[in-house]
Amino acid sequence: MKILYGMQKPDEGTIAINGEQVSFSNPGDAIERGIGMVHQHFMLADNFTVLENVVLGGEKLYGIGSGARKKIKEISDAYGLGIRPDALVEDLGVADRQRVEILKVLYRGARILILDEPTAVLVPQEVDALFANLRELKAEGLTVIFISHKLGEVLSVADDITVIRRGTTVGTADPASTTTKQLAELMVGSELPSPETRESTVTDVPMLRVRDLALTVTDPDGTVRDVLAGIDLTIHQGEVLGIAGVEGNGQTELIEALIGMRIPDGGVITLDQDDISQVPTRKRREAGIGYIPEDRHRHGVLLDAPLWENRILGHVTEKPNSRGWLLDNKAARADTERIVREYDVRTPGIEVTAASLSGGNQQKLIVGREMSHAPKLLIAAHPTRGVDVGAQAQIWDQIREARREGLAVLLISADLDELIGLSDTLRVMYRGRLVADADPATITPEELGSAMTGAATGHLESPEDEAR
Amino acid sequence: MKKFDKDRLILGFAGPVLALVVALALTTVVLLASGRNPFEPYRIMFESASYVDVQVLIVNQAGTYYLAALAVAVGFRMNLFNIGVDGQYRLAAMMAALVGASVSLPGPLHIALIVIVAMLVGAFWAGIAGFLKTTRGVSEVVSTIMLNSIATALVAWLILPKNFGEQPAGSNNLTTGEIAESGWFPGLPMGDQAGEIYGFTFVAAGCGLLYWFVLNHTRFGFDLRATGASESAAQASGVDAKKMILTSMLISGAVAGLAGMPTLLGDTHTYSLDFPTGIGFTGITIALLGRNNPLGIAFSALLIAFLDKSSASLDQYGYEKEIATIMQGLIVISVVVSYELVRRYGIRRQQQKVGEELAAGHAIKTEKEAAL
Incomplete structure (x- = not known):
């Protein structure tokens, strides 16, 4: 993931985008190639508005004024993100902030989105909303890489699944014909772990x-x-x-x-x-x-x-x-x-x-x-x-x-x-x-x-x- | 496992060596640019250092530097930058000289009293900065710098003849009066021409040993290092951060107070206007160069003392002795840069190695694997 986003250099192997071989030496290269990353920990300035956060570092794209505002509106409407450009980020909830992060990436012209454990901070209802957004993006022809350890989510949102364990690809799966159990077995190489506790051990002390x-x-x-x-x-x-x-x-x-x-x-x-x-x-x-x-x-x-x-x-x-x-x-x-x-x-x-x-x-x-x-x-x-x-x-x-x-x-x-x-x-x-x-x-x-x-x-x- | 230790050792040396080579190269460039022979000064300096009397001077100077650098290093290990070692050292030396000159006690007691006064005064002066930081959040960098200036003014005032100072007959100098012979720390004679090595130099070495032991083998030392490495983690682990800041400032100041002792007890026996200054700042350079490691600091102290003392002879040969000062400055810059480079390289390398070792199946065998 870090390699795809240009934060780290691979020792060997190649990356191809649209059939063209590429190599990144920093995240800037990756962004230029249309790869955008939504980090697990948001990188937003709380005391800035959404507009300011989106523009920050991308001032040259559409300016910092009405042009940028128009573009944000455009993206937000196109993918149903529902962003208010003038809201202060500190007033936004976690789910809204995540959408700002996604918009930030799209604003920079990303065609391939990497989402790192995006659902870790969301409640189930928000997860559903996020998935709806992701389907919109998909429908518009964008590619989404969704990284998660929550198997149910992967199965419900993905078209294609690759399982990585200890740094190597251990298998691929088709979400239509795979169960969480089979996926988990691929991931750990053994039975699906479950957090369930059987008998109660509660005392009255x-x-x-x-x-x-x-x-x-x-x-x-x-x-x-x-x-x-x-x-x-x-x-x-x-x-x-x-x-x-x-x-x-x-x-x-x-x-x-x-x-x-x-x-x-x-x-x-x-x-x-x-x-x-x-x-x-x-x-x-x-x-x-x-x-x-x-x-x-x-x-x-x-x-x-x-x-x-x-x-x-x-x-x-x-x-x-x-x-x-x-x-x-x-x-x-x-x-x-x-x-x-x-x-x-x-x-x-x-x-x-x-x-x-x-x-x-x-x-x-x-x-x-x-x-x-x-x-x-x-x-x-x-x-x-x-x-x-x-x-x-x-x-x-x-x-x-x-x-x-x-x-x-x-x-x-x-x-x-x-x-x-x-x-x-x-x-x-x-x-x-x-x-x-x-x-x-x-x-x-x-x-x-x-x-x-x-x-x-x-x-x-x-x-x-x-x-x- | 051995492999990692060897790596660490090599990396540990790589930083200072890289820094010194770069500093040397840059000094040579400076010499060339000013139209001087770029190699002759080094030869003169090494030749001068081959005389026993210069060597004694170097060792004595290094003892003073060593204590000042230890004082700085205590702060560094805690992530505190005590720039005020200089002020703490001067005020402590002066107060200790005053007290020492005004009492007469049997030998060891007299010395002990002077040393304790110096440590208390140094600790007090640094403690002010510690107190301000813990109660009011004042950065110790700012407060210690200012306390340096206050110390300068305070010393100048206290040493006036109308206050506590004396003016020796036929001299413009001001002193605190001479300490009686019972308060002189015996030195190690090195021959008629060479003079003697201050006895307090050995105390300085003992302080280095103590520093190492406390940091690496006591609970207090662990808390101190943990706080320096990550204040938040240390706090979660139960360290009282405020108490720790105050304590380490007090210790740093007490050690700073000791830095004046080799000169006071072994040589001048009085504090006068020409008492050496700037020791605290040199101490920062040395602590940086020695990476806060007691042995590293010892070598750095010797190196800087060598530059100081051997450069004195440059004047006689038509070179400016400031060449050594330029070199010291360049060492500081290259030390900071090269340590950061080496540190980053080290982290990357270790992560890579750990990855490789794990991939090659060299992990410690865990019970889970044993069960499979």
């Missing part, structure tokens, strides 16, 4: 209790905004509590308040009978909170440090990493090798830097590290994001196993199948509040999706009940 947690932030313009309000939740030993919600509705802040990186404005956090509301982060982690952060590069690893130093990170005061005030580098190294073996981290050794591993392997290292300290509570934010299907199944297994031994898990994920499959209890977060709860045994992703957009509150019933 509360492990984490949060009462009336509130957090406000002051915006640059001086207005005070509730980020978290009236959060009440209890997680018992052996229970997985899943929180569904469109990203940016307070999940990040909730996690950071629980781990001690943000000081809440009110509320009580109790871990295993102890009030930890005022306790600093390190003490909380020592008390048994494991943490799989949502942004592993920012919060989970030191990219330039070797794996064994990353194994120490977050647990520097605990065995086997240190004895008293001194580090025990030898023991930490030995234990890193154990984690690499047990958690299937693909690496030639423990002296390589974290940056040289793939995202999935970094994640496995983090999971292994957090599980190695027998946590009482695991905060898992998007534990399988950016992780290949094989590793995903393994991480699910590990969470399930720890849950059986009495671990309490707070699971936050944008992958609704993962949430529904792993959780014992589901809550929905919307604008900093827990607005709805649901039984994962009966709820459907679509239903959950509507609650995530604030359309439904209270206890969510299963569709059968509703139909009656």
